[in-house]
Amino acid sequence: MRDRDEPRTHGRLPPETTLSLLSNEVRASILWQLSEARGGDGPPPTLSFSELKALAAPEADSSRFNYHLQELVGPYVERVETEEQWGNASRPIPRMAGDPEVGYQLTPEGTTLIRTIRAWSAEAATDRELAIDHDCDYCGTTLTARYENAILAIECPGCEYLYDYNLTPPGVLTGVDDEFGDVDDADVLDRAAEYNRTVRLAFARGVCPYCGNGVDAEFQDPEDTGYPRGDRRAALIRRGCSHCGNKDNLTVGELLLREPRVISFCLDNGMDVTRTPIWEIEFAATDRHTTVRSTDPWAVAVDVTFGDDRLTLVVDESVTVVEEEGGA
Incomplete structure (x- = not known):
């Protein structure tokens, strides 16, 4: 059992646990697509379950995709009310994944993670x-x-x-x-x-x-x-x-x-x-x-x-x- 004063991420998980969550292509794609949806403008986008699945893992069955999505909820992804209902607010709600009234967006940790990857990536030779x-x-x-x-x-x-x-x-x-x-x-x-x-x-x-x-x-x-x-x-x-x-x-x-x-x-x-x-x-x-x-x-x-x-x-x-x- 970990001591109470040992490190925790913003999502209240030990750092090594949050890193282990990234060891899957579907999860990596979820984070990337939530970041891609934002582009460079506006507030963090909120994508519905079906929108996110279509972008991140269209070939995966819904139950498998749902499992990987829920593993990310908390540390890297936030489950929120839809923008139509709550405007631009980001408000956690206790609903089941796949509910049409639920959307997903990156948490500050998720945003920082993907932003760091983007910042240190290049599509061409840089030397x-x-x-x-x-x-x-x-x-x-x-x-x-x-x-x-x-x-x-x-x-x-x-x-x-x-x-x-x-x-x-x-x-x-x-x-x-x-x-x-x-x-x-x-x-x-x-x-x-x-x-x-x-x-x-x-x-x-x-x-x-x-x-x-x-x-x-x-x-x-x-x-x-x-x-x-x-x-x-x-x-x-x-x-x-x-x-x-x-x-x-x-x-x-x-x-x-x-x-x-x-x-x-x-x-x-x-x-x-x-x-x-x-x-x-x-x-x-x-x-x-x-x-x-x-x-x-x-x-x-x-x-x-x-x-x-x-x-x-x-x-x-x-x-x-x-x-x-x-x-x-």
Whole structure:
């Protein structure tokens, strides 16, 4: 018997049980067709038993289809009154499957599940070299960019410094008509930059971007992380989520992109860090302006400079800004 404080899904089932419900083609088709019916507009659609069966499993007998449908009701599918009777309301009712007054729609969990599958699916090859107009801050070599296996990697071919390496959904490559290959490289990089900034700033602010849980933080020696050219990194902050297992590493400069004083200081000097790709923000993409003042406990200073104008922030063991110099 499971302890009461062990994980439960929104539908009140253990996560491994909800995953086991997906091991059937009819059930997978039910979820997919409920998602397909929605398209991109309007509230979640409600399909009757007969409509859903015709779309998801027209060859299955009604009793078999009903069995698989009811296995999904609760965690992934909601049984509701018809739209004609209740308008757009979604209201659970205790009726039997197949009743003509009953309709079915995805629960929030079901919607999220199918949305995630859609987000990370592509109908065409996505591996792609991308033209990028930015030079390495260390050696001046023009950077390279490549999207491969759902990873966007931006690095310097001259000194092998890695500027960006992020899990990025293939939607960044998609045009307005859902066609791959008709989006130019600059637009792909702009989309990727916006997406990855959102993900990384959520981590910087202490929130898991995937499940909303609070995340822990600790300083790490870059040489212990496996990053290439660890000798050019002063310190990394590991953020980890104990709920969904998501983890990421941030430079101290990236962490500071959450700070209003940094945003304002940069804007006063002509750089909008809320829109500039992180790989183009030198104090965030590199540690050229980062100094480790101590490691026991950790205290790390980052200089944000524009000519003679300088703002220095010091981050302590708790990844909190504890000192500020300059930037008046």
